[in-house]
Amino acid sequence: MESLSHTEVVKLLLxxxxxxxxxxxMAELARKLKQPxxxxxxxxxxxxxxxxxxxxxxxxxxxxxxxxxxxxxxFDGFVxxxxxxxxxxxxxxxxxxxxxxxxxxxxxxxxxxxxxxFALGFVFPYYxxxxxxxxxxxxxxxxxxxxxxxxxITALPVIARILMDMNxxxxxxxxxxVASAMINDLxxxxxxxxxxxxxxxxxxEGLSLPMTITLxxxxxxxxxxxGKGVINRILPWxxxxxxWPGGLLSLSLGFCFLAAAFTEFIGIHAIFGAFILGVAxxxxxxxxxxxxxxxxxxxxxxFAPIFFVSIGLKVNFVANFDLVxxxxxxxxxxxxxxxxxxxxxxxxxxxxxxxxxxxxxxxxRGAMExxxxxxxxxxxxxxxxFFVALVIMALVTSMTSGPFMRMFLKPAKKIIPxxxxxxxxxxxxx
Numbered sequence: 001m002e003s004l005s006h007t008e009v010v011k012l013l014l015x016x017x018x019x020x021x022x023x024x025x026m027a028e029l030a031r032k033l034k035q036p037x038x039x040x041x042x043x044x045x046x047x048x049x050x051x052x053x054x055x056x057x058x059x060x061x062x063x064x065x066x067x068x069x070x071x072x073x074x075f076d077g078f079v080x081x082x083x084x085x086x087x088x089x090x091x092x093x094x095x096x097x098x099x100x101x102x103x104x105x106x107x108x109x110x111x112x113x114x115x116x117x118f119a120l121g122f123v124f125p126y127y128x129x130x131x132x133x134x135x136x137x138x139x140x141x142x143x144x145x146x147x148x149x150x151x152x153i154t155a156l157p158v159i160a161r162i163l164m165d166m167n168x169x170x171x172x173x174x175x176x177x178v179a180s181a182m183i184n185d186l187x188x189x190x191x192x193x194x195x196x197x198x199x200x201x202x203x204x205e206g207l208s209l210p211m212t213i214t215l216x217x218x219x220x221x222x223x224x225x226x227g228k229g230v231i232n233r234i235l236p237w238x239x240x241x242x243x244w245p246g247g248l249l250s251l252s253l254g255f256c257f258l259a260a261a262f263t264e265f266i267g268i269h270a271i272f273g274a275f276i277l278g279v280a281x282x283x284x285x286x287x288x289x290x291x292x293x294x295x296x297x298x299x300x301x302x303f304a305p306i307f308f309v310s311i312g313l314k315v316n317f318v319a320n321f322d323l324v325x326x327x328x329x330x331x332x333x334x335x336x337x338x339x340x341x342x343x344x345x346x347x348x349x350x351x352x353x354x355x356x357x358x359x360x361x362x363x364x365r366g367a368m369e370x371x372x373x374x375x376x377x378x379x380x381x382x383x384x385x386f387f388v389a390l391v392i393m394a395l396v397t398s399m400t401s402g403p404f405m406r407m408f409l410k411p412a413k414k415i416i417p418x419x420x421x422x423x424x425x426x427x428x429x430x
Contacts, residue, residue: 008071015065015075016306022048023305036158036398038366041305042391045312054316065313079310080270082303083371087189087271088256089299090368091278092292093156094182096224102179105348109176110183112344113362114152117336118191121151124332133325133386145195146376150390151336153188155366155398156181162364162402173354173409176345177361184362189275190220192372193268196379212267219263219273223280235286245291252281252295269375311370311391314377320384329389333397337363353408360404369394 004012022044030040046052054061066072125132126144134143159181168174197212238248256274263273281287342359350358373390376382382390 116340
């Protein structure tokens with residue numbers, strides 16, 4: 001049986017320790033500056049990666065963070081697990097009953113905030129593919145579909161954290177933003193799963209594209225209906241019979257990896273299975289908030305830094321920085337979400353100022369776009385310049401969402417009593 005050598009084990013442990021320590025230090029610095037932790041973690045990766053450390057001492061950088069070899073392969077496995085767990089806890093944030101409560105207004109806001117950004121993100125990259133960074137071997141349609149999806153998906157954990165920090169979470173406007181973001185996430189990841197199946201690199205064990213899509217839709221519907229019903233029946237017994245919280249946490253993560261393995265097997269990226277399982281589990285009335293908190297702390301403080309710091313290790317952000325491309329991506333991102341979500345909420349009966357605030361609230365992207373971009377980069381859909389532009393867009397939209405909402409919103413009166421809190425917790429990994 002092949003195993004890591006003594007030197008490779010030391011190297012792997014050094015990699016993990018450096019990423020966790022640097023990520024935590026920079027995340028704390030970001031928090032002191034009232035920015036999301038992910039900003040600090042990505043900056044830590046930029047300092048450790050080819051942008052800074054690799055430029056100062058390329059020999060030591062290549063020795064500590066090799067791109068090939070046994071330790072690099074194992075480290076890549078850690079990153080894959082981190083991404084799966086990040087999407088799992090993103091799914092735990094989704095509460096379908098909250099979506100139903102918002103009704104027509106949430107549907108209008110989310111669909112308008114999905115369709116218009118998707119259209120803008122599709123049309124321009126389709127006709128100007130080389131400018132937007134399409135890899136020469138990538139299909140033009142697949143590339144444009146990816147960019148459209150990246151422009152339309154929001155970051156629910158970021159939005160929830162911003163609303164809580166602003167004391168807006170339990171307001172009429174806050175509830176609409178959260179419900180709309182939930183619908184965006186569900187539809188956006190479903191669209192992206194189809195795009196991944198079109199690439200033909202996700203596995204699928206020889207399954208045709210129609211069969212993969214059918215299985216994906218079937219899996220989604222089954223998990224959110226019958227699967228959710230089974231979870232509601234099993235969880236009370238599990239909470240009584242198993243050691244708490246260990247039994248619930250280990251089984252939750254076990255089924256998370258099982259769902260991820262299934263979607264990877266049928267040709268859809270593993271993150272989609274983890275996300276849908278998270279939605280089904282998190283929406284259960286028998287899933288204790290304390291258990292969710294423990295999972296979030298575990299993932300946010302261990303696996304999230306490993307993933308986000310590793311982003312900076314993959315790309316030279318200075319060499320691949322294209323100012324014009326970054327500005328164009330920012331304009332499309334801001335225009336699509338603000339016009340789309342703002343228009344939908346305005347049609348739903350909100351004032352112009354409230355609609356603008358909702359548009360800026362829905363504009364927060366965070367880690368979702370970064371995860372999408374990394375998958376596209378690994379599958380050779382986009383080049384490194386567009387990936388850098390996408391990361392910058394995700395950070396800028398997350399950093400500006402709160403200030404712009406404050407600009408357009410006056411302090412709103414709470415409408416939901418504390419004992420009826422929808423219980424979306426204050427945990428934001430992005």
